[in-house]
Amino acid sequence: MALLVKNIGTIVGIDRNCRERVCGAEMDCMERLDNAWLIADNGIIKGFGPMSVCPDSEGYEVIDAASGMLLPSYCDSHTHIVYAGSREQEFLDKIHGLSYEQIAQRGGGILNSADRLHATSEDELFRQAMVRIDEIIAMGTGAVEIKSGYGLTTEDELKMLRVIRRISDSSPLTVKATFLGAHAVPKEFKGREDEYVDKVCNEMIPAVAAENLAEAVDVFCDRGFFTVEQTRRIVSRGAEFGLKAKIHANELDFSGGVQLGVEMGALSVDHLESSGLAEIEVLKGSKTMATLLPGAAFFLGMNYPPARDMIASGLAVALASDYNPGSSPSGNMRFVTSLASIRMKMTPTEALWASTLNGAAAMGISERYGSITEGKVANFFITKPMPSFEFFTYAYNTPLIERIVLNGREVKR
Ligand code: NIG
Ligand code: FE
Numbered sequence: 001m002a003l004l005v006k007n008i009g010t011i012v013g014i015d016r017n018c019r020e021r022v023c024g025a026e027m028d029c030m031e032r033l034d035n036a037w038l039i040a041d042n043g044i045i046k047g048f049g050p051m052s053v054c055p056d057s058e059g060y061e062v063i064d065a066a067s068g069m070l071l072p073s074y075c076d077s078h079t080h081i082v083y084a085g086s087r088e089q090e091f092l093d094k095i096h097g098l099s100y101e102q103i104a105q106r107g108g109g110i111l112n113s114a115d116r117l118h119a120t121s122e123d124e125l126f127r128q129a130m131v132r133i134d135e136i137i138a139m140g141t142g143a144v145e146i147k148s149g150y151g152l153t154t155e156d157e158l159k160m161l162r163v164i165r166r167i168s169d170s171s172p173l174t175v176k177a178t179f180l181g182a183h184a185v186p187k188e189f190k191g192r193e194d195e196y197v198d199k200v201c202n203e204m205i206p207a208v209a210a211e212n213l214a215e216a217v218d219v220f221c222d223r224g225f226f227t228v229e230q231t232r233r234i235v236s237r238g239a240e241f242g243l244k245a246k247i248h249a250n251e252l253d254f255s256g257g258v259q260l261g262v263e264m265g266a267l268s269v270d271h272l273e274s275s276g277l278a279e280i281e282v283l284k285g286s287k288t289m290a291t292l293l294p295g296a297a298f299f300l301g302m303n304y305p306p307a308r309d310m311i312a313s314g315l316a317v318a319l320a321s322d323y324n325p326g327s328s329p330s331g332n333m334r335f336v337t338s339l340a341s342i343r344m345k346m347t348p349t350e351a352l353w354a355s356t357l358n359g360a361a362a363m364g365i366s367e368r369y370g371s372i373t374e375g376k377v378a379n380f381f382i383t384k385p386m387p388s389f390e391f392f393t394y395a396y397n398t399p400l401i402e403r404i405v406l407n408g409r410e411v412k413r
Pocket of ligand 2: 078079080248322324
């Protein structure tokens with residue numbers, strides 16, 4: 001049955017032109033419609049308009065928005081949601097003064113998660129991940145990218161990717177899978193990093209492609225992890241199998257990952273805490289999305305990326321949660337937008353485009369997701385009545401999400 005949402009206080013995030021992304025100064029402009037209705041049929045937005053000409057309710061399932069606002073669901077383009085257990089011991093280590101890199105060097109960090117994942121069955125991994133999936137759905141996310149990268153052996157990477165596929169099959173979220181075999185060098189390859197890269201290229205990528213388990217390939221291109229040359233090899237090999245690139249770049253240092261990502265036509269370069277004029281210059285005129293993860297900068301106490309300079313240079317900027325056990329144990333995209341406003345001086349409007357349409361573009365799905373547009377998938381949520389749209393970002397911890405619709409169906413919680 002088709003769905004009619006009526007008495008909407010304001011529809012936010014309307015994009016009538018179905019843009020692929022929103023860039024520069026345009027990021028601070030957003031069409032809204034007050035006192036409105038919206039119809040979804042067969043999972044697709046069929047139309048919307050003012051209540052003065054609301055269609056008759058007969059034959060529709062009706063949601064009364066009771067003057068709440070309707071926002072497009074978040075498109076979280078960078079997460080590591082499939083992991084085993086948690087790492088609050090490292091949280092304590094950080095409190096006592098160790099850095100993220102020092103923890104990694106002591107065998108903590110990603111390698112710690114890899115050990116835990118190895119010892120956890122596929123079913124249990126799926127069960128743990130689904131708890132996080134339900135959590136992010138309740139917080140307004142409608143599409144999510146999930147990376148492997150806590151396996152670091154062919155078998156365990158495939159195990160992670162199969163769990164991601166299962167999530168995709170069994171939740172109303174739209175899920176994009178990314179192979180991140182080059183997330184860290186496993187212990188047994190210490191001092192033989194290039195041999196691990198050989199294994200990623202010659203064994204893992206073909207195995208992932210044979211089961212069609214990922215759409216993209218990612219590499220942690222940063223100080224102490226993988227070099228630009230190693231990243232280039234992996235990205236090129238992925239391209240042979242039709243995998244698009246998404247690169248972890250410039251989190252810990254000026255790694256050269258941004259330049260490489262643009263050169264290789266990556267969908268996105270992500271993190272960018274260490275970015276200056278050279279990185280912004282190279283991103284200008286490219287289609288590679290600058291994806292910022294302020295939740296990681298917040299959790300690790302790092303500098304925030306220069307979002308204002310990026311937007312002033314005309315770049316498109318996306319925001320994502322980086323939900324993972326080490327550097328961002330939260331998938332709360334609304335908090336990410338508040339952090340973007342508070343710490344990177346992005347306006348709530350810029351932050352909403354960055355976390356919806358531009359996030360969708362960073363996953364290659366903005367044709368169908370990321371805005372309120374006729375013909376796009378009906379993914380949105382309805383808030384309690386609010387004095388303004390900005391209130392949602394400002395009152396960052398007040399529970400405001402009332403109802404959630406994914407694929408044109410209300411998600412019962
Ligand atoms: O995006 N930077 C690399 N990977 C993750 C952290 C993963 C972890 O610590 O488990 C990130 O921050
Ligand atoms: Fe990450």
